[in-house]
Amino acid sequence: MRxxxxxxxxxRIAMFFFTIWLSATIVFIIPHLAPGDPTAAMISRLSAxxxxxEGSEQIxxxxxxxxxxxxxxxxxxxxxxxxxxxxxxxYSLSQFPIEVQAMVAQAIPWTIALLxxxxxxxxxxxxxxxxxxxxxxxxxxLKVLLPLTLTFTAIPFYILGIVLIYLLAFGLGWFPIxxxxxxxxxxxxxxxxxxxxxxxxxLPALSIVIASMGFWALGMRGMMVTVAGEDYLTLxxxxxxxxxxxxxxxxxxxxxxxxxxxxxxxxxxxxxGTVLVEYIFGYPGMGYLLYQGIITSDYTVIQGVVxxxxxxxxxxxxxxDLLYPLLDPRITYERK
Amino acid sequence: xATLIADPGATHKDAPGRRWTMIWLNRKLIAGGLMxxxxxxxxxxxxxxxxxxxxRVASSPLNLPPFWLEGGTLDHPLGTENSGRDMLALIVxxxxxxxxxxxIVGLVSISLGILLGFTGGYLGGWPxxxxxxxxxTALTIPTLAILIVISSYVREIDVTTMALIxxxxxxxxxxxxxxxxxxxxxxxxxxxxARISGLSTxxxxxxxxxxxxxxxxxxxxVGSASxxxxxxxxxxxLGLGPQRIPTLGMTIYYALEGxxxxxxxxxxxxxxxxxxxxxxxxxxxxxxxxxxxxxxxLRGGDK
Numbered sequence: 001m002r003x004x005x006x007x008x009x010x011x012r013i014a015m016f017f018f019t020i021w022l023s024a025t026i027v028f029i030i031p032h033l034a035p036g037d038p039t040a041a042m043i044s045r046l047s048a049x050x051x052x053x054e055g056s057e058q059i060x061x062x063x064x065x066x067x068x069x070x071x072x073x074x075x076x077x078x079x080x081x082x083x084x085x086x087x088x089x090x091y092s093l094s095q096f097p098i099e100v101q102a103m104v105a106q107a108i109p110w111t112i113a114l115l116x117x118x119x120x121x122x123x124x125x126x127x128x129x130x131x132x133x134x135x136x137x138x139x140x141x142l143k144v145l146l147p148l149t150l151t152f153t154a155i156p157f158y159i160l161g162i163v164l165i166y167l168l169a170f171g172l173g174w175f176p177i178x179x180x181x182x183x184x185x186x187x188x189x190x191x192x193x194x195x196x197x198x199x200x201x202x203l204p205a206l207s208i209v210i211a212s213m214g215f216w217a218l219g220m221r222g223m224m225v226t227v228a229g230e231d232y233l234t235l236x237x238x239x240x241x242x243x244x245x246x247x248x249x250x251x252x253x254x255x256x257x258x259x260x261x262x263x264x265x266x267x268x269x270x271x272x273g274t275v276l277v278e279y280i281f282g283y284p285g286m287g288y289l290l291y292q293g294i295i296t297s298d299y300t301v302i303q304g305v306v307x308x309x310x311x312x313x314x315x316x317x318x319x320x321d322l323l324y325p326l327l328d329p330r331i332t333y334e335r336k
Numbered sequence: 337x338a339t340l341i342a343d344p345g346a347t348h349k350d351a352p353g354r355r356w357t358m359i360w361l362n363r364k365l366i367a368g369g370l371m372x373x374x375x376x377x378x379x380x381x382x383x384x385x386x387x388x389x390x391x392r393v394a395s396s397p398l399n400l401p402p403f404w405l406e407g408g409t410l411d412h413p414l415g416t417e418n419s420g421r422d423m424l425a426l427i428v429x430x431x432x433x434x435x436x437x438x439x440i441v442g443l444v445s446i447s448l449g450i451l452l453g454f455t456g457g458y459l460g461g462w463p464x465x466x467x468x469x470x471x472x473t474a475l476t477i478p479t480l481a482i483l484i485v486i487s488s489y490v491r492e493i494d495v496t497t498m499a500l501i502x503x504x505x506x507x508x509x510x511x512x513x514x515x516x517x518x519x520x521x522x523x524x525x526x527x528x529x530a531r532i533s534g535l536s537t538x539x540x541x542x543x544x545x546x547x548x549x550x551x552x553x554x555x556x557x558v559g560s561a562s563x564x565x566x567x568x569x570x571x572x573x574l575g576l577g578p579q580r581i582p583t584l585g586m587t588i589y590y591a592l593e594g595x596x597x598x599x600x601x602x603x604x605x606x607x608x609x610x611x612x613x614x615x616x617x618x619x620x621x622x623x624x625x626x627x628x629x630x631x632x633x634l635r636g637g638d639k
Contacts, residue, residue, distance in 0.1 A: 015469065015472070015473065018469070018473060019473045019476060019477065022473060022477075023477050023482070026482060026485075027482070027485055030482075030485050030486050030489060031489055150624075151617060151620070153620065154562075154613075154616040154617045154619070154620030154621075155613055155616055155617070156566050156569070156570070156612075156616065158570070158573065159588075159609050159612060159613065162588070162592075162597065162605055162609060163609070165597055166597050166602060166605075170597055170598065170600070177597075177598065218624075222631070264476070265475050265476070267476065268475060268476050268477055268478040268479060269478070269479070269480075269563075271478040271480075271481070272478045272479060272480030272481065272567075272570070273480075275478075275480060275481065275484075276480075276570050276573065276574070279573075279574065280592065290481075290484065291574060293488075294484065294488055294574060294575065294576065295575070297488070299488070299489075302484065302485060302488050303485065305481075306481040306482065306484065306485050309478055309481045310477055310478060310481060310482075313476060313477075313478055314476055314477075317476045
C-alpha cells in the first residue's frame with residue numbers, strides 16, 4: 001500500500017480526465033473539419049435512399065436549430081461538453097424518439113461481459129503458454145506445438161471469427177450463427193436463457209481468445225527469458241525445490257507483472273477488435289450498435305457509442321494502472 | 337494485435353561488424369519476407385496476365401464457384417460473387433492497395449516516431465514529459481473507434497487519404513518504443529564519448545545512435561504497417577473504406593452483406609481472407625525475426 005503516493009494518484013487521475021477530454025474534443029471537431037455540412041449531407045443521403053424529400057431546406061434549417069448548430073462554435077462546444085459530462089448524447093437520428101443513452105445502456109453489458117471473459121481467458125492462457133515456451137523443463141512435444149498458437153496472433157479477431165462461423169456454426173452446426181441469445185427464450189435468470197447466452201457467446205469469445213492469446217504468450221516469453229538468469233533461481237534450484245514450484249512461485253511470479261502494463265496498453269486495440277467481432281457475429285453490443293449507426297448514418301449514435309467506448313477503456317486502464325503498484329512492490333512512484 | 341511492444345528488458349546489443357550479415361539471415365525474417373514478396377508479385381504479375389476490368393460489377397456471370405467445383409469455369413478460376421465480379425481480379429487489384437496502405441502508414445508513423453522518440457528520449461525535460469503523456473494517452477484510445485467517426489463523415493475517400501488518416505493515429509506505438517531505446521542508448525559509453533568529443537546533437541542522434549536502433553526501427557515500421565492494414569481493412573469491412581476501387585476489406589463487407597457464409601459461397605470471403613492472413617502472418621514473422629535480431633536472448637535454442 002505504501003507504494004502508491006498521493007502524487008502518482010493525482011497525476012494518474014488527471015491523465016484519465018485528459019484522455020477523456022482529448023477524445024471528446026476530437027469527436028466534436030471531426031464533423032466540423034469534414035467537408036460540407038453534416039445535416040445537409042444527411043438529408044442528401046436520406047433522399048438518395050428514399051427518394052426526393054419535400055422541403056429539405058426547411059428540414060435542414062429545423063435540424064440545425066434543433067441540434068444547436070446555429071450557435072457559434074465555442075457555445076456549441078461548451079454545450080457538447082456539458083452533455084458529455086451528464087452522458088446525454090441526444091436522440092438517435094434513425095430511431096427518433098429513442099435516446100442514444102438508452103440504446104447504449106442496453107448494448108454495453110453485452111460488450112463488457114464478452115470483452116472481460118474473453119480477455120481474462122486469453123490473458124491467463126497466453127501467459128501460461130508463454131511461460132511454458134521459455135521453461136526449460138517443458139516436454140518436447142509441447143515445445144513444438146505451442147509456437148503454432150503464436151501464429152494466430154497475426155490474424156485479426158474478425159477474420160478468425162468469419163472462419164469459425166463457417167467451420168463450427170455453418171459447417172458443423174455446433175453453435176448458433178448470430179445473436180447473443182435464442183430469441184425464443186425469455187431473458188432472465190433461467191437455465192435455458194443462461195445456456196443460450198453461453199452457446200451464443202462461445203464463438204465470439206473464442207475468436208478473441210485464439211487471436212490474442214499469442215500476444216500474451218510472446219510478451220511472457222520475453223519476460224521469462226529476462227528472469228531466467230536471476231540469482232534467486234539458482235538459489236531455488238540449489239535448495240532442491242520442486243521445478244513446478246520454481247516455475248509458478250519464482251519465475252512466473254516475477255515475470256508476469258509487465259504483462260499487466262501490456263494489458264493496459266493494448267486494451268484500446270482489443271476494444272477495436274471486439275467492435276468488429278460483434279459486427280461479424282451480430283452480437284448486440286456496442287460494436288453492433290456502432291455498425292447500425294454507420295449504415296443508417298445515425299451520427300448521434302456513432303458519437304455516443306464511440307465516446308462511451310473510449311471512456312470505458314480509459315477507465316479500465318486507470319484501474320489496471322492503479323492496481324499495478326499494489327501488486328508489484330518493486331515499483332514505487334515516489335520521486336527520487 | 338500485431339503491434340508488438342518491445343521487450344523492456346532488451347538492452348543487450350549485438351556488436352556490429354562481421355556478425356552483422358549473419359544476424360539478418362533469420363529464418364522467420366526470411367519466411368515472412370517471402371510471404372510479403374509473394375503478395376507483391378501477385379499484384380504485379382496478376383495485373384499483367386489477368387484482366388483487372390473483371391473486378392467491375394457485372395463484368396462476369398454471377399455466383400460462379402471456383403473452377404475445380406461443379407459449375408466452375410477456367411474463365412473465372414476463383415469464382416465470382418453476387419454482383420458479377422471476378423474473384424481473381426478482385427484479389428489482384430485489392431492486394432497491392434492493401435500493401436500500399438501498410439507502406440504509407442508504416443512510413444508516416446515511423447517518421448513521426450523517430451522525430452518524437454528521439455526528441456523525448458534524447459533531450460529529456462519537459463518535451464519528453466509532454467511527448468510521453470501524449471503517446472501514453474494516444475495508445476489507450478481505441479483508434480478504430482475514432483477512425484470510424486472520421487470515415488463516417490468522410491465517405492468519399494481514396495486509398496491514400498485513408499492511409500494518411502490511419503497513419504495520424506499510429507505514431508504512438510513507434511514513439512514509445514524508440515523513446516525507450518534512445519533512453520537506454522543515451523547513457524552508453526560511445527554516446528557519451530561522442531558528446532564529450534563535441535559532436536553536434538544531430539550527428540550523435542543520426543550517425544551514432546540510429547545505426548544501433550535499426551532492428552527496432554525496422555520492427556516498429558513493420559508493426560505499424562501491419563497495424564495500419566488491420567485498421568484500414570477493419571474500416572473497409574464495415575463499409576467505410578474507398579468505394580471507387582475494390583479493396584480486400586470491401587470484398588469481405590459485400591460478402592457479409594450478401595450472407596456469403598450462409599449461402600456456402602466460401603470462395604467469396606475466403607479469397608480476400610486468405611490474402612490478408614498471408615499478409616498479416618508475413619508481417620508478424622518479420623517482426624518476430626527482427627525482435628530476435630535485436631534481442632539475442634529471444635533466439636530459440638539458448639539453454
